[in-house]
Amino acid sequence: MKLEVRNQLKLSTQDLHDKAEFIFAPLLSRECTLQDYLSILSVLFHFHHNFEMEISARNTRSAARDHYIPGRLRAHKVAKDIHQLNHSVSAERMHIGLTNVSDAFCWGALYVVEGSQLGGQVIVKALRENLFKNQSEGLSFFTGDERETGKNWINFLKELENHVLSEAQLAEAKDGARWTFIRLIEFARELSYKPQQR
Numbered sequence: 272m273k274l275e276v277r278n279q280l281k282l283s284t285q286d287l288h289d290k291a292e293f294i295f296a297p298l299l300s301r302e303c304t305l306q307d308y309l310s311i312l313s314v315l316f317h318f319h320h321n322f323e324m325e326i327s328a329r330n331t332r333s334a335a336r337d338h339y340i341p342g343r344l345r346a347h348k349v350a351k352d353i354h355q356l357n358h359s360v361s362a363e364r365m366h367i368g369l370t371n372v373s374d375a376f377c378w379g380a381l382y383v384v385e386g387s388q389l390g391g392q393v394i395v396k397a398l399r400e401n402l403f404k405n406q407s408e409g410l411s412f413f414t415g416d417e418r419e420t421g422k423n424w425i426n427f428l429k430e431l432e433n434h435v436l437s438e439a440q441l442a443e444a445k446d447g448a449r450w451t452f453i454r455l456i457e458f459a460r461e462l463s464y465k466p467q468q469r
């Protein structure tokens with residue numbers, strides 16, 4: 272399989288991946304606390320909740336939306352994890368900017384959320400070794416698709432390559448991928464909100 276689009280997206284978002292990785296790095300530490308974990312889950316809940324609302328609200332024909340909904344949704348997994356850790360979270364409306372953009376832009380956005388599952392596999396391993404030694408509940412978001420992760424990623428990449436065809440679409444997809452990383456990083460900086468103990 273030729274992975275021209277994927278390689279271009281990877282190259283053009285490398286700097287932002289590094290920034291996102293820095294924000295999530297506490298989860299890899301032996302000293303990771305439940306509060307660190309809950310804070311990051313809270314950011315992820317708001318991000319994915321709003322991401323899903325906006326992708327759903329696209330009112331033109333959208334192959335990107337049809338790829339993502341309903342099978343790839345994940346805000347509910349974050350909410351379940353927070354709940355299982357005896358905390359609660361309620362959704363705040365925050366703008367991402369996916370409603371009135373091209374479908375190629377959305378494919379770039381999906382590249383970020385689908386690709387983040389690869390990092391999730393590294394994170395869940397560290398969480399199991401450290402914070403979650405004696406507990407299995409509360410890890411469903413980062414556990415993701417588990418053994419299916421590689422297969423689902425390849426399937427996604429095939430779809431990506433089939434839908435981002437022209438140079439103009441590639442430019443839009445790069446914008447979408449960069450924008451999605453940037454909004455996630457901004458969410459992490461903006462949100463002072465923390466889950467509440469139940």
Ligand code: HEM
Nearest residue numbers: 277281291292295296382383384386387389390391393455
């Ligand atoms: C501690 C945090 C993170 C770690 C350790 C991590 C690690 C990784 C690893 C190991 C890969 C696979 C690279 C490869 O196979 O070539 C990957 C890919 C990827 N990650 Fe992360 N990641 C983290 C956070 C994130 C976040 C927060 C996002 C965005 C929401 C993200 C988005 C991506 C994307 C889009 C890819 C696919 C890159 C490609 O095209 O191969 N990652 N990450």
